[in-house]
Amino acid sequence: MLTKRIIPCLDIKDGRTVKGTNFVDLRDAGDPVELGALYAQEGADELVFLDITATVDDRKTLVNLVREVARHVNIPFTVGGGISSIQDVSALLNAGADKVSINSSAVRNPDLIDELALQFGSQCIIVAIDTRWVDGTDWVHTHGGRKITDIQTIPWAKEVENRGAGEILLTSMDADGTKAGFANALTSTISSNSSIPIIASGGAGSMEHFYEVFTEGKADAGLAASIFHFKEIGILDLKNYLASKGIPMRI
């Protein structure tokens, strides 16, 4: 049976993992390669590396980092942050990334989604959507959720699918950081209306939240950062819990 996926997200700055980590068994908690490999070993189904600096110099650092991750990690991994051209994507895929995630650049230039899907195949193009509820509607936001656009989230999700996105990474800025649960209603609406997988992100604070996002939220994958970094929830414990509740898991 096709399983639901658990995806830890690592924020990268200057080639290092940021946000504190609480892994006593890591030689270097800031080393994204070591942390990624550890997550893979613990049963993570995929990894997402999000580059939060993305200046020109950092791009070279990022490509080198991707190469190192690919050498050490035997599960699929996605790279996102500051990707805005075919050249950017080509460099990351050639370095060994399995997928890339685009966000602001897709909002700025939606044709980029079609171009990337045609060039590299939909399977490696994830469109990340940051969404926030404002004045009674869900609106797409950019710049890490700080800047509102004039695009509504639900039709945008359909549009990116039609343009060739292979998966959608949906982050609720309302839920993000609250640890009060994923945005299940919106995730469910988008997932039901979509034939591509939806990765839900933002709000994970407990194992129950993952159960809810896979049942009520109809998500195909759940992504989280800090609860895994701080070891509040172990990946294997989470997967055993979800499996015991009848959610298909790879264990």
Added chain:
Amino acid sequence: MEIAIVKYNAGNVASVMYALDRIGVPYTWTDDESVLRQADKIIFPGVGEASTAMAHLKEKGLDLLIPQLKQPVLATCIGMQLLCKHSEENDTTCMGVFDVEVKRFQSHELKIPHVGWNSIQASQDNPLMEGLKKEEFVYFVHSFYVPVNPLTTAVCDYVQPFSAMLHQDNFYAAQFHAEISGMAGQRIIENFLAL
């Protein structure tokens, strides 16, 4: 041992190379006929669209060479589909090593493509599954599938049971991406290299 990876326009070659690096074996990425003929093992990887991939193979004469290869060949994902007779993806005539059709998934309930980790059940005599459990999880990304047939050596279930692996003579094939399928995928590649 000389390992050759077939060079054509398919994506994800980097992942295959890094998987071989992790195992610790050297390899050549080539479309050169003599190098391919002399290699001990051939890996024919792929991500992409069938008609474009076939056109590219034809341009280089690889569509005629690959079916003649005598050493063990491991084809993955679109590589497996290209070794079949015909694909519904843009009505493409393929290489015909496996005398089976590639069909498009049709479902109203389930999402297409089939993306993620799914379990496969291997047949008893599948040498690539040596040392693995009868049921293992591997990573899939595909919209087209090969129905279960006499050449099927592992079955996966999505929409309906389909071929996760095929085998005929020296040709071995996997619909999933062994190169990013965790320890199970690594063992499958190691088993192929040990044939």
